[in-house]
Amino acid sequence: MKFEDLREFVRVIEEKGELKRIEGADCELEIGAITELAASLKECPAVLFDSIKGFPKGYRVLTNFMNNRVRERFIFGVPMELGDREAMYYWKEKMKEFNPIAPVEAGAAPVKANVLINGEVDLFRIPWPRWHERDGGKYMCATSVVTKDPDTGYVNVGSYRFMLVNKNTVVVHIGSGHHGDVIRKRYWSKGEACPAAVSLGQEPAVLVAASANLPWGISEYGYAGWVRQCPVQVTKGEYTGLPVPATAEVVLEGDMLPPEEGMEIEGPFGEFSGYYGGGARPAPKMIIKSMLLRSDPIVLGVPPFLGASRGVLTSRGISVWNELATLGIPNVVGVNYSWGMAIISIKQAYPGHAMRAAHAVLGGTAGYHGRFVIVVDDDIDPFNLEEVFWALATRCDPETSLDVCRRIWSYKIDPRLPPDKKDAGNLTGSVAIIDACRPYHWMDKFPPTTKISEELFKKTEKEWGEMLRRG
Ligand SMILES: Cc1cc2nc3c(=O)[nH]c(=O)nc-3n(C[C@H](O)[C@H](O)[C@H](O)COP(=O)(O)O)c2cc1C
Missing domain, CATH: 3.40.1670.10 (UbiD C-terminal domain-like)
Known part of the structure; x- marks a missing residue:
């Protein structure tokens, strides 16, 4: 289904009674714990955190946005009355009609309402929750990351977790073999940094596509356009020139540095397996060179924990x-x-x-x-x-x-x-x-x-x- 942006999605699910608003929560564990508590409830509401401790009103975090069957079916446009097995069958058959709808260059780009370049970049301006008690740092865990293959020009979008290091540095965990990993290694093998643009909140279909394990060469933007039956509007990133969602809430652009240029510890992070299997280990750094953001941005959080995924349409x-x-x-x-x-x-x-x-x-x-x-x-x-x-x-x-x-x-x-x-x-x-x-x-x-x-x-x-x- 088509939503202009994340805030339209928020408005629509609120009208349907699918959203709870919480004011005054703390990024330090409180947002994570409330998210987990909400997910343990039968109806599992989406939660919009506002007036977060230490942040101006309007700087928001949205969690549990898709992990119940109503919101999931809504995003995919699958009839509500179908049981899980039938819903899955419906979407499987629908996927046979998959025909990418290419992204289009937007006329206006709300994400560029505020553009912070180089020294102006300050990652502490936005709320980075520490989600679980044993997490080694503060994380963005529901990103849509745009990279471009240096050899073929193929634009990839994948979802990976980012840990905050300092005002312009993050570390990322990308599983080996994921396309984002293949692409960054191609730059590194040429002795170059890999340019990347990280969207932290946008129309839900982009995240659905970013995490869909699509085959190499299939455009995630094209898939997102097909899911929402309307092209994703993109705009050129200020630093990377990569296509980023024009109606995104926040986009961080920068360079994923080769490992030889210094590593930082990444993790531990409560992972989707329900454990801290990956531990803490050195990971290559990403230096953020530009920060694009709307004036009252909403960042998405999909922290993994048991019960976090109740969906069937996003399952493998x-x-x-x-x-x-x-x-x-x-x-x-x-x-x-x-x-x-x-x-x-x-x-x-x-x-x-x-x-x-x-x-x-x-x-x-x-x-x-x-x-x-x-x-x-x-x-x-x-x-x-x-x-x-x-x-x-x-x-x-x-x-x-x-x-x-x-x-x-x-x-x-x-x-x-x-x-x-x-x-x-x-x-x-x-x-x-x-x-x-x-x-x-x-x-x-x-x-x-x-x-x-x-x-x-x-x-x-x-x-x-x-x-x-x-x-
Ligand atoms: C909310 C969410 C968080 C994810 N976090 C990670 C992550 O930190 N690292 C990773 O390699 N994959 C992660 N994944 C899975 C990848 O996004 C998924 O396998 C994707 O298809 C990889 O894209 P790529 O092959 O184009 O790189 C996550 C998926 C979701 C839905």
Whole structure:
């Protein structure tokens, strides 16, 4: 859905009763703790912090902006009445129509309302929360970072966390292999700094695109334009000349310096795994050369913690599902991917189908960094964990239905990777495949379930449903 900018999104969700305003909170842990508390509530409101301690009124932080099903469906334009599995299917099918809508140069650029260059740059002007008690510093954790490949001119947008070092310096964590990392290393290999522009708050679709793990060469701006069905308006950054969202709230521009030019400790930071897996380590610095900001800016915060992600449309499940389709794995009826667990529901069509699907998850890009792949039959809803447990308990024979795959792609922040492996640079782990499907070759002899037939269910619902609901 199209929003002009983040403040229009705030206005609309407030009208829908989806927003709480909080005045006077402190960047030092209080904003983070309130965000986590709000996320633990059933309805999980978005929270807009204003009059933040030490900042003028109007300098705001917006959290929990997407982590409930209403706001997520709203941003993606997916009908509210659909259940999780149906919503995911809806968006997966929609993605087949993906046709990038290229960004356009804006006539006016509200983000340039205030332009601070070189010595005028002062990162302390905006609120940088320390989100969790063990965090090693203050962080921006929901950024949309624009870089440009020096060889091909491809413009990439990715989301990475930035830790505040001083008034014009930050350090960033970019996972190896992420496109932003590939691009910065291309500059560094030529002995150059990598120019980057970091948007700290803008129309939600840009962040959705920045974190979507799109293939190399696909424009995140084009994807964001397609999600909102309207081109993203961009303007040239004052220092980098990179295209930045014209209606952004704050953009920081500068140079990501090569590691030889000095490092700063980055971390620890409470990560999306729910742990401090990455610890604190030296990371290359970014020197901020220009700061573009609106007069009453809203910065976005998406601090990771357990329960922070309730969305299904932003989960990797849809990408896993699409990758399975690309590989020609038939009859996949649902995919739930969360916390490194991929639960795939299939209508088995041939012997070995379940294992083929499981291996395809591991061989793809979206199913990476996982720990378990569970395959269930099509009568099991992968989002209904009670049904998944039932399948595990009744259709899986541990002696013959479990496989452990070794030396699988993992990453530094994996909390279960032993320290000696991390130190040796051996970032690989193991993944268990659990086949919880009825064995294909004797499926017809598998005891039938006690569930009433769909026909009988519908008939009963028609006759008795209303009376039961009236209760
Ligand atoms: C809120 C949020 C924060 C993220 N933080 C990081 C981060 O600090 N480092 C990182 O490498 N990836 C992070 N990610 C994941 C990347 O943004 C994602 O994998 C993205 O597709 C990488 O883009 P790229 O391959 O174009 O560089 C984050 C994602 C979200 C949604």
